[in-house]
Amino acid sequence: MRVLGIETSCDETGVAVYDTAAGLRAHALYSQVALHAEYGGVVPELASRDHVRKLLPLIRQTLAEAGLTIDDLDGVAYTAGPGLIGALLVGAGVARALAWAREIPAIGVHHMEGHLLAPLLEDDPPQPPFVALLVSGGHTQLVAVEGIGDYRLLGESLDDAAGEAFDKTAKLMGLPYPGGPELAKLAGQGRPDVYTFARPMTDRPGLDFSFSGLKTQVLLAWQKSDRSAQTRADIARGFEEAVVDTLAIKCQRALEQTGHRTLIVAGGVGANRRLREKLDALARRRGLRVCFPRPAFCTDNGAMIAFAGALRLAAGQREAATVAVQPRWDM
Numbered sequence: 001m002r003v004l005g006i007e008t009s010c011d012e013t014g015v016a017v018y019d020t021a022a023g024l025r026a027h028a029l030y031s032q033v034a035l036h037a038e039y040g041g042v043v044p045e046l047a048s049r050d051h052v053r054k055l056l057p058l059i060r061q062t063l064a065e066a067g068l069t070i071d072d073l074d075g076v077a078y079t080a081g082p083g084l085i086g087a088l089l090v091g092a093g094v095a096r097a098l099a100w101a102r103e104i105p106a107i108g109v110h111h112m113e114g115h116l117l118a119p120l121l122e123d124d125p126p127q128p129p130f131v132a133l134l135v136s137g138g139h140t141q142l143v144a145v146e147g148i149g150d151y152r153l154l155g156e157s158l159d160d161a162a163g164e165a166f167d168k169t170a171k172l173m174g175l176p177y178p179g180g181p182e183l184a185k186l187a188g189q190g191r192p193d194v195y196t197f198a199r200p201m202t203d204r205p206g207l208d209f210s211f212s213g214l215k216t217q218v219l220l221a222w223q224k225s226d227r228s229a230q231t232r233a234d235i236a237r238g239f240e241e242a243v244v245d246t247l248a249i250k251c252q253r254a255l256e257q258t259g260h261r262t263l264i265v266a267g268g269v270g271a272n273r274r275l276r277e278k279l280d281a282l283a284r285r286r287g288l289r290v291c292f293p294r295p296a297f298c299t300d301n302g303a304m305i306a307f308a309g310a311l312r313l314a315a316g317q318r319e320a321a322t323v324a325v326q327p328r329w330d331m
């Protein structure tokens with residue numbers, strides 16, 4: 001089964017073709033980062049308009065790279081939420097229209113399920129059961145995955161998501177948009193242990209997170225500092241270490257609690273080098289397996305949506321031909 005995947009939940013237009021027999025055939029991404037940079041954040045209306053401009057050319061490009069035409073497709077998967085409503089409607093509308101015209105099924109995919117399954121696109125994919133750490137700009141969740149589609153929430157952030165904490169902290173230190181990756185880059189030049197911030201909620205039982213207090217700690221440190229380039233890097237290093245440490249402590253706890261031996265990490269913050277190093281070290285120490293998507297599939301992309309949709313369509317799942325999206329949606 002060849003499935004076209006469409007991702008338009010936020011500021012990236014992602015398209016891919018996944019073949020249940022041959023694997024990922026092609027994928028393409030158009031990032032709107034430059035469009036939103038001057039506003040310091042994603043402007044929803046501009047995002048929708050740009051998806052309208054870019055989606056059809058990107059579908060043509062992806063099909064050409066796969067050596068396929070629209071007639072070769074057996075299904076279409078699109079991100080149905082959570083995300084920006086206007087942006088979601090662009091992908092949903094195009095997917096539904098395409099499926100209607102070709103008389104093939106279309107299916108709406110949960111954006112976070114897409115992220116969660118992204119590590120399975122790599123070679124030697126892990127099989128459930130496993131624990132998934134989902135760390136993006138909108139979510140920080142630990143999920144017990146007993147099977148595909150069988151997800152149990154173990155814990156989540158009570159306030160800011162990890163990616164959001166990176167972005168907000170970057171902004172208050174005057175780093176350019178998009179802040180998360182910039183802050184991580186800067187942290188690479190910082191010295192360890194010059195600044196030490198709290199590891200929130202690690203001193204009590206449970207698997208929930210809270211990251212909003214951390215940015216206030218950074219703000220106070222930043223205001224009191226000499227604001228030199230080295231100090232900024234040292235603070236960034238301290239902040240990154242606190243977030244990464246906190247995530248690692250809770251991952252270890254989730255693995256102990258479930259008894260699962262495999263951890264998968266997905267979502268934009270999964271691209272963070274220190275997080276990957278720390279979780280690799282944890283896995284080595286404990287004889288566990290940890291799996292990450294390639295960095296390009298940590299952040300938003302069409303491949304994860306094509307893959308998640310293909311699994312559902314191949315399992316016989318079908319939906320009524322209505323265009324329904326959900327800006328807020330529990331998995």
Ligand code: KG4
Nearest residue numbers: 136137138163180184267268269272299300
């Ligand atoms: O999964 P994603 O592309 O979009 C959402 O669904 O939110 O994640 C984007 C988030 C942003 O908050 C961004 O700052 C963060 O992931 N991010 C990073 C890194 N790369 C992206 N955070 C820390 N270190 C990185 N290298």
Ligand code: ZN
Nearest residue numbers: 115136299300
């Ligand atoms: Zn995402």
